[in-house]
Amino acid sequence: MSIPRQKHFDVIVIGAGPSGMMASFSASESGASVLLLEKKERPGKKLLLTGHGRCNMTNLRIPHNFLEAYHENARFLTSSFHAFPPEEVREFFRSLGVPSHEEDDGRIFPDSQTSASVCDALERALSDAGVKVQYSSPVKYVEKDSHDPEGKSRFLVKTENEEYSSRAVILCTGGKSFPHTGSEGDGYALAVGNGHTVTSLTPALAPILLSSFSDSSLDRREDCGAEFTLAGITLPDVGTYLRIDGKKGKSARGDLLFTHQGVSGPAAMRLSRELPVNTGKYPAGKVQFVIDMLPDLREDQVEEKLLCAMTENPNRHMKRLLCETFHLQEKAAILVLSGETMDLSANEVRKEVRKTIVRNLKASAFDVEKCTPVDIAYVTRGGVNIREISPKTMGSKITEGLFFAGEVMDIDGISGGYNLQHAWASGRAAGKAAAEYV
Ligand SMILES: Cc1cc2nc3c(=O)[nH]c(=O)nc-3n(C[C@H](O)[C@H](O)[C@H](O)COP(=O)(O)OP(=O)(O)OC[C@H]3O[C@@H](n4cnc5c(N)ncnc54)[C@H](O)[C@@H]3O)c2cc1C
Structure with missing residues (x-):
């Protein structure tokens, strides 16, 4: 030719x-x-x-x-x-x-x-x-x-x-x-x-799609009224990791943004490349996206700090107390509080509930729906x-x-x-x- x-x-x-x-x-x-x-x-x-x-x-x-x-x-x-x-x-x-x-x-x-x-x-x-x-x-x-x-x-x-x-x-x-x-x-x-x-x-570098915000201890939308949505919340400098089949996987740190479909921002996107490749939906609980809102504190330190704040401020509303003690935005505090706890004062919170709040602060887990489309x-x-x-x-x-x-x-x-x-x-x-x- x-x-x-x-x-x-x-x-x-x-x-x-x-x-x-x-x-x-x-x-x-x-x-x-x-x-x-x-x-x-x-x-x-x-x-x-x-x-x-x-x-x-x-x-x-x-x-x-x-x-x-x-x-x-x-x-x-x-x-x-x-x-x-x-x-x-x-x-x-x-x-x-x-x-x-x-x-x-x-x-x-x-x-x-x-x-x-x-x-x-x-x-x-x-x-x-x-x-x-x-x-x-x-x-x-x-x-x-x-x-x-x-x-x-x-x-x-x-x-x-x-x-x-x-x-x-x-x-x-x-x-x-x-x-x-x-x-x-x-x-x-x-x-x-x-x-x-x-x-x-x-x-790689993709948003992570969450099944729903329905981890039994974390679904706040009904509790918080129809107008409350996680979409739009930014959590600055949090720790995140994937939990796959119950085992802790890769972790990241940075800002996290909730969207209408799940999570975005560096702390989520960096982990997207680690999602198991699967064309369909993951079974419930198989792949979880976990947020550590206080990555600089160990769980026992969070508990100690929370207990101390609750003792010093027995009449303080839990939401406000969390915001003040851990410098959280109001919506982030709502994320870790269950419906009944939301309206309680510190002196009304029982030990088991306090432990759940600490767990949620350190490891709020959400089911991932599926691998993000490339x-x-x-x-x-x-x-x-x-x-x-x-x-x-x-x-x-x-x-x-x-x-x-x-x-x-x-x-x-x-x-x-x-x-x-x-x-x-x-x-x-x-x-x-x-x-x-x-
Ligand atoms: C929304 C977004 C924001 C980003 N922000 C950043 C950032 O701030 N910093 C950073 O480092 N990275 C960022 N990235 C990643 C970065 O843009 C890419 O890694 C980079 O563009 C890759 O460059 P490339 O030249 O290899 O490919 P591309 O930029 O994808 O360019 C490939 C080119 O090849 C052409 N092409 C494809 N097939 C053919 C064909 N058959 N014949 C002729 N031409 C063809 C395409 O039209 C295209 O113009 C971002 C990516 C996205 C999507």
């Missing part, structure tokens, strides 16, 4: 998300002619949503919390992060006219406070570097063509209407979460078609098997000339700028290595 010359490029990058834009820029900067093919009508649709539109672009705590932040596959990132650490990511964007600042927990945001400024800067950089960008071009097919006249292997890359060729291909198609942004999981089939395996695709997760856990990829170059160990960057690989990080750091660093490594390869 003869391919018109103008349709041949050194490197074809598939997907104009953060990793694809970084890979394209880096390959072009290293001297390669680059075509970037994007399925949607514009680049970075998911990037625009990041950080609630503010773009938490990286995190300065890397590499200190590296192993914890990227879970079981963290070590794969050592080389690419060493080559393009968070400070250099900041410097890179500063050089594109996007200065940034640090917020709590090492999180970095652009001073502009908009992810659009990050996306626009990348788009400008691609244009200045001479990268050819083709929007509304979903790639359907990537095949290594063994019939190159010069004896060099080439890839054939087909979109719906066009056919291109290149010496190297970088697959940057993202995961399969938030599919309306373009990340529908196309890259997995393209990788499999080129000899790769894909690990199980499950949610399309509503912020990030996809699983992806192209990293054992088949070189961590230094992001190059395939199976198909020479094929490279990967970003979320399409089996890497997921915690919230706080970690997933974008991976997109930038792997994009940079893949772009440079692909240019060197050609």
